[in-house]
Amino acid sequence: MKTSSLIPRILGIVVFAALALLMAALAAAIAFGGPAPIAPLASVNDPFAKADFSGVPSPRSFTARDGTALAWLHYPAAGPVQNARRVVLVHGSSARAHSMHVLARALASAGFEVAALDMRGHGDSGPRGQAAYVGQLEDDVEDFMRAVPHAGPSTLVGHSRGGGFVLRFAGSARQSLFDRYVLLSPYLRHDAPTARPNDGGWATMGLPRLLGLHLINLAGVTTWNHLPVLNFALNDAARPMLTPSYSYNLANSFGPHNDYVGDIRAARGALHIVAGRDDELFHAERFAEVFSAAGKTVPVTLVPGVNHMGLTLDSAAFDAVIHACCT
Template sequence: MAMRLLRGILSLLKWGLCAIGAVALIFTAMIATPLQRPPELRSVSDSVKGVDFSTLPALERFQARDGTWLGFRHYAPSGQPTGRGAVFIHGSSGSSATVNHALTAAMATRGVETWALDTRGHGASGTRGDIGYVGQLEDDLVDFVAFLRRTAPDLPLTLVGHSAGAGFALRVAATPIMQDMFVRTVLLAPYLGYDAPTNQPNSGGWANADIPRLLALRALRKLGIDCCSELPVLALAVPPNSAKILVPTYSERLMRNFATRGYRIDLPALTHPLTIFGGAEDEMMISSRYAEAVQAVKPSVDVKLIEGVNHMGIVTNPKAVSAIAEDVATRGAGQS
């Protein structure tokens, strides 16, 4: 009897180990799936045309809490100072030195003291395409604002973000420890999360995700195994040979952090005014759905669409640049 019971236990153990091995092989195969780079998206590449980079401020650096030196550019206000400030967060792949310079320079010419940050993983900040942990971008932004407060202790700051950077700005605006650092948040063509009704399929050809790898890493996290988050899971449609300027891929932890937690989660937590600007001709987002999507969750969100403007045009098109710069210059002291 005892031998029969032992044989039964050993048989169960054998099949259990086989099942674990099979699952491990499946996870390994999913994680090993190669990330496919999408072809260059010309509407993004062509957005650089017409941007005057001769006025781009010099790169400066500050030291984050982990000792890493992160890059930023400071735009001193010209003309009549408004007594307002702004921190600008670029979109996916970009930096403080890319096409958003057209908008950040315009805000400064309207008297808004403006800082454009190289978010960690981009530009001159850290390892391209990767960060150390989810939450590090928030830590960096807290450190950056503390750095700014040494010279501008009382300046009311508006947080402005574009595309994926707008999703991150929404994440920040909903975080209790950070939301009071900014009197207002402005989102430009925001990416509101993978399940938002405002997304064009595959972001209009801009982004290609490694779905098997993402699903495997998510399943492992639910099992309490947090591994391999440094692996690339998102490829962006940047031009060939542009890696010195643009970031071609994101690690899993950077992709998760440089985004909203989900607009249905973050919007209810807002305590300060929020405005969304979208381009009516946006090829990555369905801008006509912004108002319905966000106001169903947070009716007080202000949504503005600009005709004749695409995704990158929201930071380069003169009509969009003028409207947004004027908005930040005149509503940056907490007005809704």
């Protein structure tokens, strides 16, 4: 056999072998590259044991477009207020509407109609840690606004990863459903200038699995999107009530888009950021410069003596949040 005829066959074998190795590496990343366990983070877990959760309202539900009943809590505005501004609250990662109770009660006392949502994959809204597809949570918020209409104006408020989700919604085609957006120490991305390593010890990411799933999703393969890619630093007491991990679908739905700068630039409604000066999960002092670099001048209120969870639990932060919701 001539040497010239062997070359194409050898090249074919090399290419096949390289593809086989690539597929094997990709399969290994997806199968074994999940998130590592993480030790409980006291600054997130412990404050809830001291908070006053008396008077949490009975959960209500609305039906999302896929037929799933999703849970929410209603806090009527104090006093005879007609067409009061409604505040829709989005909790942080792993949490549920119940965790926003202290803040929700303060907002209702200030004259707001308040709806605190159990976002899909949390609390009593579907299987915990799961979403059926990327983008489903945005559909759910739109479905809530249609199913539970409100005559007055509405503000969407989110804490931490929920704040990142609020930014995602504020830059979406559905942003006109709210006229104001308030981000409480928002998660932008793990590689944003505001991020600390592992979100300050709160989360651990299975980066090999995340990247592997991203690659096959680009090819339209979503079969393994139920696999976990994030673990959260919950203690044993919190685990049964909260959400210990996120699937690929949920992790890519609950938070900003990967291009969070694009979300910032696309947002046309009023934005306001509130964060604690003592935030231990994110670099709160960098929020203003990140938004400014994206071409958006956004008011940023840094509350002295308040850490990450204090934004929703510490009365010292509530005046700043109330002010941001309506001005």
